[in-house]
Amino acid sequence: MESSRSTMDFDFGDEFQDYFPSMMAGLGAEGFMLELCYGFQLLMDASKGVITFESLKRNCVILGLHDIGDAEIACMLMEGDLDGDGALSQMEFCSLMFRLSPGLNFDGSKQHYRME
Numbered sequence: 001m002e003s004s005r006s007t008m009d010f011d012f013g014d015e016f017q018d019y020f021p022s023m024m025a026g027l028g029a030e031g032f033m034l035e036l037c038y039g040f041q042l043l044m045d046a047s048k049g050v051i052t053f054e055s056l057k058r059n060c061v062i063l064g065l066h067d068i069g070d071a072e073i074a075c076m077l078m079e080g081d082l083d084g085d086g087a088l089s090q091m092e093f094c095s096l097m098f099r100l101s102p103g104l105n106f107d108g109s110k111q112h113y114r115m116e
Contacts, residue, residue, distance in 0.1 A: 021101070033094070040093045050087035053077060 024032045042062065045055040053073060060068050080088045080096035088096070 036094045036097055037090060039097075040088075040090045043093075044090075045087075048087070050085075050089050051077070051093060052087045 023035065027035060040051065043051045043055060043059050045052045048055075053070075056077065057070070057073050060066070060073070077086065077088060080092045082092050082095070083089075
């Protein structure tokens with residue numbers, strides 16, 4: 001059985017609306033990054049400075065994930081945990097948000113993105 005940490009298979013159906021492209025267009029790149037940082041701060045464990053399993057579980061209601069289980073929370077953390085410490089740093093969180101947005105496609109440079 002092959003396992004992949006590189007992509008998550010979530011079926012959002014017709015409910016998912018990717019607002020990141022419109023946020024990027026309206027706020028600009030710097031404003032958009034600030035909003036992502038605010039989101040990180042909302043979800044992080046303030047005493048540790050990272051998003052932990054416990055802080056994410058506690059804040060699932062804010063995300064609208066009322067019926068999410070522990071295994072799904074662990075999977076969410078694993079998907080973004082690049083250094084294997086079991087938590088998400090601000091950089092890991094922001095990278096994950098960009099990767100999971102189907103409407104943002106970066107060309108690899110520091111300055112350019114395309115909205116699809």
